[in-house]
Amino acid sequence: MCQDVFVPTPQRSARRSDALSRERIVAAAIEILDADGEPDLTFRALTARLSTGAGAIYHHIANKNELLAAATDDVIAQLFSQIEKDADPAQTLRAISLGIFDAIDAHPWVGVQLSHDPFPAVLRIWKAIGEQLQALEVTGPAQSNAGSALVSYVLGAAAQHVAGPRTQRDTAAKREAYLETLAERLTLHDPDPLVGEIADQLREHDDRAQFLAGVDIFLTGIIAQTTRPTPTSS
């Protein structure tokens, strides 16, 4: 269809100074999502915060899915503008992974969204990780496999980290209680000693440190496979 022009019209009737825009809508959505979680992001809450009518939003955003995707992309874009690249590609990959983990820790709804509907934010992640893998001289199908695996791991681990709690406040304050409850329910329902061990690990472990240990397992595997592509090669 045609391009809609979008002439900013400086003089005109001036209207309200804080006119609605996609940016303002996304910013307001992020505030609600961070404060109250995804279920509380309703068009009614959004219109109340923006002092507008329900339908006005739809002049800038197609629907709620697009709003969530835009809010997620905003957080991820912001994150990548802050990542500092190291001379060592493996170290940069650790920084990228940890940056994503911390962003999802701070905005749990981002983790849910990236697993549910990855476009367009996950593209940024693919690009950044692919670049570093090339620097590691992992190329061709090996790069595709390694990149896909690392992206899946990072998103999967972050999603597990924020599973249960729905807001950042919840994550910090309630995750311990959540894990404790979970641990109790496990041991209650299952006398298996292995379950007891898992429950203890739940109580004690540090998600962030464990996440980084997983990244290192990946990097070790990628580097080992590059050095020695197949187990049968000499």
Next chain:
Amino acid sequence: MCQDVFVPTPQRSARRSDALSRERIVAAAIEILDADGEPDLTFRALTARLSTGAGAIYHHIANKNELLAAATDDVIAQLFSQIEKDADPAQTLRAISLGIFDAIDAHPWVGVQLSHDPFPAVLRIWKAIGEQLQALEVTGPAQSNAGSALVSYVLGAAAQHVAGPRTQRDTAAKREAYLETLAERLTLHDPDPLVGEIADQLREHDDRAQFLAGVDIFLTGIIAQTTRPTPTSS
């Protein structure tokens, strides 16, 4: 419109032979989820299929979250009853990972649920993977790290695999078109040659093979770390 009566009940006190039960409710929910996807699992659709009233469900299931968790646990439990253990723990870990991937491929809503609300199904996965890691003589904190990482990878990869399509029919028939559309949008919005490469990979790659390649990166990393715990050790 008022009488409704329509009481077939032949002899009364026998009640209906197919009385409601948690099992029948969960089975009906799985049928709807597989056929139409999570958004179409409504209590109205469920009561219609079970020929009952809306409130009757609540005598057996606390709410929709519990219903989704129960349906997911049902699928995962079913899966583990079919896994064949190999003498080689690494091979069994591949079989478990692939079994979970295929189960989520067949029931995409399971992937969403496991990322969103892991209990109790993810416990089964932890147990099965932890057992095989012990057989690999990965113990202590290393086992905890390795198990957590593999679970995160498997769930993350499966979630990415089913992202977009919402039913198994969609996955098979529409994923190719989805990836093609995605590839086109990528190249349209971004002239970066790296994006072009990613788009080509999207079009060509085999999710299942790539998933297995990622599992092997993991196993390689875990085994390499066990053999040589820290990079600085001789």
Next chain:
DNA sequence: ACCTGAACACCGTTCAAGT
């Protein structure tokens, strides 16, 4: 062009009333 807000077609859950 952009905004308004009532209206529409839903949804999960509750609860008085039945058996």
Next chain:
DNA sequence: ACCTGAACACCGTTCAAGT
């Protein structure tokens, strides 16, 4: 004890009407 189904308190989205 278990079931019924109307009612309640929402929700995302639409659309005639305004400026």
